Amino acid sequence: GDSVTQMEGPVTLSEEACLTINCTYTATGYPSLFWYVQYPGEGLQLLLKATKADDKGSNKGFEATYRKETTSFHLEKGSVQVSDSAVYFCALADSWGKLQFGAGTQVVVTP
Amino acid sequence: DAGITQSPRHKVTETGTPVTLRCHQTENHRYMYWYRQDPGHGLRLIHYSYGVKDTDKGEVSDGYSVSRSKTEDFLLTLESATSSQTSVYFCAISESSGNSPLHFGNGTRLTVT
Numbered sequence: 001g002d003s004v005t006q007m008e009g010p011v012t013l014s015e016e017a018c019l020t021i022n023c024t025y026t027a028t029g030y031p032s033l034f035w036y037v038q039y040p041g042e043g044l045q046l047l048l049k050a051t052k053a054d055d056k057g058s059n060k061g062f063e064a065t066y067r068k069e070t071t072s073f074h075l076e077k078g079s080v081q082v083s084d085s086a087v088y089f090c091a092l093a094d095s096w097g098k099l100q101f102g103a104g105t106q107v108v109v110t111p
Numbered sequence: 112d113a114g115i116t117q118s119p120r121h122k123v124t125e126t127g128t129p130v131t132l133r134c135h136q137t138e139n140h141r142y143m144y145w146y147r148q149d150p151g152h153g154l155r156l157i158h159y160s161y162g163v164k165d166t167d168k169g170e171v172s173d174g175y176s177v178s179r180s181k182t183e184d185f186l187l188t189l190e191s192a193t194s195s196q197t198s199v200y201f202c203a204i205s206e207s208s209g210n211s212p213l214h215f216g217n218g219t220r221l222t223v224t
Binding site: 043045046097099103 | 115144151152153154155156159169201203207208210212213214215216217218
């Protein structure tokens with residue numbers, strides 16, 4: 001079945017460093033891909049999405065490009081802030097329209 | 112925030128007791144979902160609903176039942192709670208399936224002792 005694999009955390013980095021969180025997927029067809037973010041004590045929020053190959057989703061300085069050839073959707077940000085500390089989830093919409101989530105990657109940004 | 116309220120926010124219960132968690136939305140969205148979140152597993156779908164009285168099982172539905180008698184309310188019931196059901200439960204809503212983003216509630220932390 002469809003699945004999502006993302007890099008394990010925690011990822012710890014200093015403010016203004018570059019962030020990359022790897023995400024790869026296995027799916028039949030061409031699923032829509034998403035990144036969600038979860039701040040402490042809260043539910044998940046949609047960060048960005050891409051619905052077809054070569055689409056780039058972007059929001060709040062984060063970007064991810066839908067790469068069909070490598071079945072990847074890596075999340076990147078060029079300069080992180082302490083406020084970016086959160087858990088990030090990669091997800092795909094499976095052939096029945098339901099979301100399959102990766103295990104999540106905790107990001108800790110220190111001043 | 113999308114208008115999603117989960118209740119209770121925290122609950123401690125004993126093994127073998129029934130537990131009902133409630134999700135209430137004010138967005139009039141058709142789709143509603145119950146997920147559980149556990150370390151190392153991300154979020155796993157328990158049950159979902161695509162309309163009033165229309166529900167279906169997700170990936171980890173054993174031991175859970177749901178009901179949706181009104182558009183705005185989606186109830187998750189643990190008929191006889193077990194320690195393996197200790198988790199954080201999230202309700203989510205969406206306008207449609209597939210490309211529509213999910214909007215999540217703030218979760219219910221359930222501890223089964």
